[in-house]
Amino acid sequence: MEHLVEAKALTKHFGTFAAVRGIDVEVRRGEAFGFLGPNGAGKSSTMRMIACVSGRTGGELKVLGMDPERDGPRIRARIGVVPQLDNLDLELTVRQNLQIYGRYFGMSRQQCREKAVELLEFAQLSDRADQEVEPLSGGMKRRLTIARSLVNDPELLLLDEPTTGLDPQARHLLWDRLFRLKQDGVTLIITTHYMDEAEQLCDRLVVMDGGRIAAEGSPGELINRYSTKEVLELRFQPGAEKPDLERFAERVEVLPDRLLLYTQDGEHTLAKVHEHGVQPIQSLVRRSSLEDVFLRLTGRTLVD
Amino acid sequence: MQTLRASWFGFEKHWLWYRRNWRATAVSSFLSPLLFLVALGLGFGSQVQSTALIGGVPYLQYLAPALVVITAVQGATFESTYAIMSSFIWQKTYIGMVATPITPAQVVYGQVMWIASQLFARSVVFVGIAVALGAANGPGIGLAVLFATLAGLAFSCPLIAYSATLDKPDSFNTIFRFVLMPMTLFTGAFFPVSQLPDWLRPLVWLTPAWHGIELARGATFGTLGLLPALGHTAYLVAMIAVGLFFAVRFFYRRLAV
Amino acid sequence: MTRTLDPANKTAPASVGLVWRVIPPGLYGGRASTLVERSALVNRRGWFVLVGGAFEPILFLWSLGLGFGQFVASVAGPDGRPVSYAAFVAPALLAASAMNGAVYDATFNVFFKFKYAKLYDAMLATPMGPLDIAMGEIAWALLRGGLYSAGFLGVMLAMGLIASPWALLALPAALLVAFAFAAVGMAATTFMRSWQDFDLVQLAVLPMFLFSTTFFPLSVYPGWLQTVVTWTPLYHAIELMRGLTLGVVGWGMLGHVAYFAVLAAVGTVVAARRLGSLLLD
Numbered sequence: 001m002e003h004l005v006e007a008k009a010l011t012k013h014f015g016t017f018a019a020v021r022g023i024d025v026e027v028r029r030g031e032a033f034g035f036l037g038p039n040g041a042g043k044s045s046t047m048r049m050i051a052c053v054s055g056r057t058g059g060e061l062k063v064l065g066m067d068p069e070r071d072g073p074r075i076r077a078r079i080g081v082v083p084q085l086d087n088l089d090l091e092l093t094v095r096q097n098l099q100i101y102g103r104y105f106g107m108s109r110q111q112c113r114e115k116a117v118e119l120l121e122f123a124q125l126s127d128r129a130d131q132e133v134e135p136l137s138g139g140m141k142r143r144l145t146i147a148r149s150l151v152n153d154p155e156l157l158l159l160d161e162p163t164t165g166l167d168p169q170a171r172h173l174l175w176d177r178l179f180r181l182k183q184d185g186v187t188l189i190i191t192t193h194y195m196d197e198a199e200q201l202c203d204r205l206v207v208m209d210g211g212r213i214a215a216e217g218s219p220g221e222l223i224n225r226y227s228t229k230e231v232l233e234l235r236f237q238p239g240a241e242k243p244d245l246e247r248f249a250e251r252v253e254v255l256p257d258r259l260l261l262y263t264q265d266g267e268h269t270l271a272k273v274h275e276h277g278v279q280p281i282q283s284l285v286r287r288s289s290l291e292d293v294f295l296r297l298t299g300r301t302l303v304d
Numbered sequence: 305m306q307t308l309r310a311s312w313f314g315f316e317k318h319w320l321w322y323r324r325n326w327r328a329t330a331v332s333s334f335l336s337p338l339l340f341l342v343a344l345g346l347g348f349g350s351q352v353q354s355t356a357l358i359g360g361v362p363y364l365q366y367l368a369p370a371l372v373v374i375t376a377v378q379g380a381t382f383e384s385t386y387a388i389m390s391s392f393i394w395q396k397t398y399i400g401m402v403a404t405p406i407t408p409a410q411v412v413y414g415q416v417m418w419i420a421s422q423l424f425a426r427s428v429v430f431v432g433i434a435v436a437l438g439a440a441n442g443p444g445i446g447l448a449v450l451f452a453t454l455a456g457l458a459f460s461c462p463l464i465a466y467s468a469t470l471d472k473p474d475s476f477n478t479i480f481r482f483v484l485m486p487m488t489l490f491t492g493a494f495f496p497v498s499q500l501p502d503w504l505r506p507l508v509w510l511t512p513a514w515h516g517i518e519l520a521r522g523a524t525f526g527t528l529g530l531l532p533a534l535g536h537t538a539y540l541v542a543m544i545a546v547g548l549f550f551a552v553r554f555f556y557r558r559l560a561v
Numbered sequence: 562m563t564r565t566l567d568p569a570n571k572t573a574p575a576s577v578g579l580v581w582r583v584i585p586p587g588l589y590g591g592r593a594s595t596l597v598e599r600s601a602l603v604n605r606r607g608w609f610v611l612v613g614g615a616f617e618p619i620l621f622l623w624s625l626g627l628g629f630g631q632f633v634a635s636v637a638g639p640d641g642r643p644v645s646y647a648a649f650v651a652p653a654l655l656a657a658s659a660m661n662g663a664v665y666d667a668t669f670n671v672f673f674k675f676k677y678a679k680l681y682d683a684m685l686a687t688p689m690g691p692l693d694i695a696m697g698e699i700a701w702a703l704l705r706g707g708l709y710s711a712g713f714l715g716v717m718l719a720m721g722l723i724a725s726p727w728a729l730l731a732l733p734a735a736l737l738v739a740f741a742f743a744a745v746g747m748a749a750t751t752f753m754r755s756w757q758d759f760d761l762v763q764l765a766v767l768p769m770f771l772f773s774t775t776f777f778p779l780s781v782y783p784g785w786l787q788t789v790v791t792w793t794p795l796y797h798a799i800e801l802m803r804g805l806t807l808g809v810v811g812w813g814m815l816g817h818v819a820y821f822a823v824l825a826a827v828g829t830v831v832a833a834r835r836l837g838s839l840l841l842d
Binding site: 336342347348354481495 | 616628633646768772
Binding site for chain 3: 014051053054055072073074076077080081083085087088089090091092096100101103104105106148149152
């Protein structure tokens with residue numbers, strides 16, 4: 001199987017701070033690969049190294065079979081990058097943003113014009129084509145940034161926190177576009193701290209924490225491996241002492257505002273808790289998610 | 305009374321900012337007028353062969369009182385363009401102020417008080433240095449401080465009103481280039497207005513800089529008559545009044561909740 | 562997605578020999594011209610501002626003839642012979658406006674795009690490298706400066722302030738001067754942390770504008786101060802322009818040319834390397 005990205009013992013230091021501490025990653029052609037982790041886990045630093053805009057401190061890194069430090073321009077010609085914060089050209093119109101970006105890649109003016117029309121369609125921005133960028137909504141700007149990253153028909157698309165700061169509707173629209181890209185065979189690498197995003201989009205992912213990889217696998221595998229089928233969430237009066245319920249579940253996590261009981265059958269566990277005379281003010285049974293995987297691996301929640 | 309107090313709070317806000325950031329404006333507000341005085345008054349002045357045009361006085365002394373006015377008008381321009389827009393759009397200071405009991409009119413008064421104090425302080429420093437350099441023809445140059453402040457405000461107030469209507473700073477460059485620059489060069493600071501072609505002179509009479517320079521230079525050389533003095537002052541005060549009137553209106557429109 | 566991109570476009574530029582020894586590989590994608598294209602696109606609507614840039618020097622020239630020239634009948638020219646005051650100052654203003662325009666473009670504009678618009682971050686996600694950015698921005702500053710200088714020379718000609726056909730060379734000379742100031746200005750910009758630091762730019766440019774023999778000859782200064790003035794870059798630019806427009810030309814002028822060539826080269830390399838280490842950390 002062909003690997004578009006191969007990292008071995010990859011490290012990145014900023015002064016005395018180690019942002020990435022020796023990670024091994026392989027991204028296969030055609031898959032959607034995720035870096036899941038909280039802010040400061042080293043996801044963005046890794047992405048910047050893959051995008052050839054940040055040198056590595058140690059280890060090996062190959063992108064499209066080339067060395068980012070020597071072949072930066074050549075690699076960048078074949079990848080697309082969607083940065084965490086939109087950096088659209090505010091002095092140009094929506095269409096010009098796409099056209100001039102194509103020119104940066106060395107495409108002919110004719111190619112740029114045609115490509116812009118196609119991408120405006122893809123980003124559902126055709127009716128805004130000749131307007132300024134600034135008044136666009138957050139979701140529209142994000143779609144334009146993604147459209148811009150596709151101008152060179154990249155084999156590999158890097159998306160850094162693609163839906164952070166967007167409302168739910170805009171997120172779903174964006175996910176739909178990304179899903180189409182995946183269907184078209186574009187390899188995606190996504191960083192996110194939203195587990196629902198990772199579950200929606202990623203075939204395979206690594207959980208990062210403190211610059212290291214804590215686990216690797218498909219979302220389903222990770223949940224199977226590190227969590228139970230269901231989770232029972234119990235809420236108590238603020239300030240009230242939380243009862244010891246260890247014996248009712250395989251594992252119990254104590255969060256500031258609630259207890260999480262990991263179990264194969266949530267309703268059954270809840271009944272036993274009630275039998276025992278414990279009366280939470282609120283209870284909820286749900287399926288395990290990547291959030292639980294993360295909690296298990298690091299002892300912390302993802303979004304705090 | 306209430307208005308005065310509230311406006312004073314606006315003024316204080318500016319002062320607090322200035323105490324932290326004064327260094328950033330020191331070059332443009334104090335040093336650059338001084339450099340101009342030295343380069344043109346002393347440097348160019350040393351080359352002057354005929355002072356017949358300016359009544360036989362040394363060029364440095366001819367230039368000094370007018371340069372006080374020009375400096376004030378330039379300072380007023382910057383304080384009334386980007387600074388105003390920033391308080392509306394970028395820093396949103398005004399938006400925060402009217403969330404308190406301060407009214408939009410008081411915001412304007414506080415702003416104008418701030419600008420006036422800036423112009424006054426800069427003029428005092430400038431005149432002090434000019435005197436030390438021997439650029440003062442007589443004690444009358446002290447009055448130039450007042451006239452410079454007045455002329456600066458006469459340009460500032462209408463400009464504040466205009467800035468309050470804008471969403472983008474694009475037209476500021478046009479003002480600097482096509483209004484401020486010609487006003488600097490051609491209103492009698494560097495050479496008498498009599499050198500200009502006839503058709504241009506009425507345009508010069510409209511500028512606050514020309515009135516300010518007439519007043520400042522007249523006071524310095526003791527040639528200022530009472531009637532012309534009143535006329536020039538009245539014109540400048542009228543510009544301030546009209547500017548304030550529109551500024552208050554536009555501030556209300558823009559800051560209305 | 563259809564694949565329309567020609568693979569030939571994806572290859573890196575041909576090696577540029579010597580440049581690679583000074584500039585580490587990966588800093589150059591050979592596409593500086595597309596940045597100029599972007600600037601042209603942005604300014605297509607702002608042509609008014611461009612034309613306005615020529616307005617200022619014309620005002621200056623006009624005020625020279627009308628006003629300043631009335632006080633000073635003549636000044637000692639480059640070869641000691643007296644010239645009219647306007648003919649003395651006009652070439653100096655040409656040099657000064659080449660400096661001012663280039664410094665403005667390479668400092669304020671670049672800092673804004675770099676720090677706030679994050680424009681260069683977006684460009685570095687393409688095959689473009691920091692050297693492309695440095696060269697592209699400098700090239701645009703030159704194009705603009707060249708336009709102004711040509712206009713300025715035209716007005717000088719119309720006002721009878723040009724005494725020699727050597728003045729034709731004043732245009733390329735102005736471009737060289739602008740190149741040097743743009744490169745050095747851009748290199749300096751990469752060291753700036755906030756807008757407050759730009760006061761230092763003002764602090765360098767304004768005294769130079771006022772005291773580098775723009776408005777009065779070097780002889781005004783006492784001896785030691787003359788030496789200091791002759792070190793400033795604007796002084797060399799003014800000497801060059803004055804010699805060319807007044808037709809006082811000698812081999813010594815190549816010294817000035819070399820001075821700016823060195824500034825331009827050093828500035829460009831420093832700017833590209835600094836941009837590289839800032840953007841590619």
